[in-house]
Amino acid sequence: MIVNRLKIKNYRNFKEAEVELNDSLNIFVGDNGQGKTNLMESVYLASIGRTFRLNSENELINFKENKSFIEVNLKKKDYQMKIELHLEKNKRKQVFINGVKLDKTSEMIGILNNVIFTPDDMKIVKGSPMERRKFINIDISQIKPKYKYLLNKYKKICTERNIILKNYYTRTENKDIINIWNDYLVNIGTEIMIYRNDYINKLKKYSVDIYADISGNKEEFELNYLCNVGNIDNMDKECIKKHFYDKLNTNLISEIQNKTTMYGPHKDDIIIKIDGKECKYFGSQGQQRSAILAIKLAEIEIIKEEIGEYPVLLLDDVLSELDSKRKGFLINYIEGIQTIITTTDDHDLNILTKNNNKKKFYINEGKIGNITN
Ligand SMILES: Nc1ncnc2c1ncn2[C@@H]1O[C@H](COP(=O)(O)OP(=O)(O)OP(=O)(O)O)[C@@H](O)[C@H]1O
Ligand SMILES: [Mg+2]
Structure with a gap:
């Protein structure tokens, strides 16, 4: 899919900006603090409906204004689509697809597919299991609408x-009620784990080969799903449920003591290894970056496999962190995938993309202009 045009109004430090994007490479150059990440964020917002940064929705609107607007014109296969987002301080955002207002903003997920890579993504390798679950949840939600519904339901369960666990001994009927909640937890939790297992297997399939290419076949990459109820790879649904029930039944006393649900997909993790050693603890900076790069490029391939076309790739300031071989590999890889790259220094990029079809822009104090050289 291709984003043809992006229009933003009163978004962060942008007053009003409009850009016509190229089908392949789009490079935005600017000094620190000029609006590069803000621009990237506006495209992400039109895709997922929320920011990848730690801000509230009010903070996305320009400090001096009350309302903000994002419009994305998108080409999917052979039809055009328009996504509009209206943000207003202290109000719920409104989303329109081809002029029709959505009842729930979560319905927009999957219309504009994106894969984003920002320096912050290092936390997928370095961070807590929660970061890896967050990453996998966003990814699966983009291609499996039911998954988001299951996650919300699971959280409520x-x-x-x-x-019930907190008040277990205060009411005798809780001994029966807990079984009802166990059924809900196991049924919904199992579905989530099956989605995750399928997705992580695909991620593994692509990222192992991609990493081999990135490292010039010198290092071996591994990625595995650490499912909290056990290795479910060769299990059918009923077998997974049985394992899940066993965990709950064996550990009820400690769950009551801890007053919390201790087993289920909310405790899952992903283990990433390079040459047999856990990347989080033993990987060098470059290896950790390469691991993320392999995962992100694998995400692109999965989206292509699922929906039949490539997503839009957003690379926020990540090139400067890669050595020139890896930069070269990346630029080669993304040919044919619409990509938005931001950078403070385009020197290496100019050399690497000498023969690429591309469009260059500058960003300065929230204003965008074309660079023609
Ligand atoms: N709601 C807002 N209203 C106005 N300005 C804002 C708002 N939110 C953030 N900004 C400003 O936007 C500016 C640009 O931020 P952005 O993160 O896009 O910079 P950048 O070009 O990516 O810089 P860097 O190269 O350092 O990553 C910041 O100086 C920030 O103060
Ligand atoms: Mg930035």
Whole structure:
């Protein structure tokens, strides 16, 4: 899919900006603090409906204004689509697809597919299991609409079940009620784990080969799903449920003591290894970056496999962190995928993309202009 045009109004430090994008490479150059990440964020917002940064929705609107607007014109296969987002301080955002207002903004997920890579993504390798679950949740939601619904439901089930665990001994009927919540937890939790297992297997399939290419076949990459109820790779649904029930039944006493649900997909993790050693603890900076790059490029391939076309790739200031061989590999890889790259220094990029079809822009104090050289 291709974003043809992006229009933003009162978004962060942009007053009003409009850009016609190229089908392949789009390079935005600018000094620190000029609006590069803000621009990237506006495209992400039109895709996922929320920011990848730690801000509230009010903070996305220009400090001096009350309303903000984003419009994306998108070419999907052979039809055009328009996504519009209206943000207003202290109000719920409104999303329109081809002029029709959505009841729930989550319905927009999957219309504009994106893969984003920012320096912050290092936390996928370095951060806590929660970061890896967050990353996998966003990814699967983009291609499997039911998954988001299951996650929301699962969260509510955990909350309700935790209330029962907290008050377990205060009401005798809780001994029966907990079984009802166990059924809910196991049924929904199992579906989530099956989605994750499928997705992580695909991620593994692509990223192992991509990493081999990145490292010139010198290093071996591994990625595995650490499912909290056990290795479910060769299990059918009923077998997974049985394992899940066993965990709950064996550990009920400690769950009551801890007053919380201790088993289920909310405790899952992904283990990433290079040459047999866990990347989080033993990987060098460059290896950790390459691991993320391999994962991000694998994400692109999965989206292509699922929906039949490439997503839009957003690379926010990540090139400067890669050595020239890896930069070269990346630029080669993304040919044929619409990409938005931001950078403070385009020197290496100019050399690497000498023969690429591209468009260059500058960003300065929230204003965008074309660079023609
Ligand atoms: N709601 C807002 N209203 C106005 N300005 C804002 C708002 N939110 C953020 N900004 C400003 O936008 C500016 C640009 O931020 P952005 O993160 O896009 O910079 P950048 O070009 O990516 O810089 P860097 O190269 O350092 O990453 C910042 O100086 C920030 O203060
Ligand atoms: Mg930035």
